[in-house]
Amino acid sequence: AQSVTQPDIHITVSEGASLELRCNYSYGATPYLFWYVQSPGQGLQLLLKYFSGDTLVQGIKGFEAEFKRSQSSFNLRKPSVHWSDAAEYFCAVTGTYKYIFGTGTRLKVLA
Amino acid sequence: DGGITQSPKYLFRKEGQNVTLSCEQNLNHDAMYWYRQDPGQGLRLIYYSQIVNDFQKGDIAEGYSVSREKKESFPLTVTSAQKNPTAFYLCASSTTTGYQETQYFGPGTRLLVL
Numbered sequence: 001a002q003s004v005t006q007p008d009i010h011i012t013v014s015e016g017a018s019l020e021l022r023c024n025y026s027y028g029a030t031p032y033l034f035w036y037v038q039s040p041g042q043g044l045q046l047l048l049k050y051f052s053g054d055t056l057v058q059g060i061k062g063f064e065a066e067f068k069r070s071q072s073s074f075n076l077r078k079p080s081v082h083w084s085d086a087a088e089y090f091c092a093v094t095g096t097y098k099y100i101f102g103t104g105t106r107l108k109v110l111a
Numbered sequence: 112d113g114g115i116t117q118s119p120k121y122l123f124r125k126e127g128q129n130v131t132l133s134c135e136q137n138l139n140h141d142a143m144y145w146y147r148q149d150p151g152q153g154l155r156l157i158y159y160s161q162i163v164n165d166f167q168k169g170d171i172a173e174g175y176s177v178s179r180e181k182k183e184s185f186p187l188t189v190t191s192a193q194k195n196p197t198a199f200y201l202c203a204s205s206t207t208t209g210y211q212e213t214q215y216f217g218p219g220t221r222l223l224v225l
Contacts, residue, residue, distance in 0.1 A: 098144075
């Protein structure tokens with residue numbers, strides 16, 4: 001069955017530190033992968049997506065993600081976190097018509 | 112600016128009452144979706160529509176109904192049959208329902224039960 005796992009429910013980092021949010025997927029065919037960010041009480045904003053080609057994908061707000069087929073992973077990274085990055089982050093993989101979302105990782109940033 | 116609007120931002124439902132959540136998009140997208148978000152459970156698909164006058168059940172359609180009379184609009188009704196409606200509801204749209212399509216989300220409606 002198709003699934004997405006975000007193993008970290010909460011992550012806390014200091015401002016200026018690097019960040020990596022983990023995402024593992026299970027999907028039989030070629031996956032199409034997304035990362036979204038959600039601020040409290042808001043909708044989801046697309047950070048980046050991977051369809052094919054270069055496995056290192058650049059997104060908005062200085063985020064990047066690397067697709068590793070051998071590890072079934074699509075981890076999100078940022079070299080230096082800003083206080084405004086505090087939010088919840090969702091990884092998703094697409095099926096035929098619908099997205100399958102992970103349960104999210106809530107990021108807290110310490111000043 | 113193109114985008115998706117949802118209204119109201121907060122909605123209160125009394126026992127036995129049906130309530131309707133509005134979703135409008137001006138992106139000229141054919142496909143629209145409704146998701147329910149509960150803490151720690153990610154997003155779950157309620158209904159989706161690939162084209163006007165057509166819609167399909169998602170994973171948790173029981174207690175909900177939708178209509179798609181116009182391309183721009185995809186309202187969701189939470190009926191009295193939905194026994195646990197308290198959640199954050201998100202509407203999304205995409206050009207089509209193909210698996211390479213990017214979904215764009217509205218700001219959400221929080222539904223609370225009185």
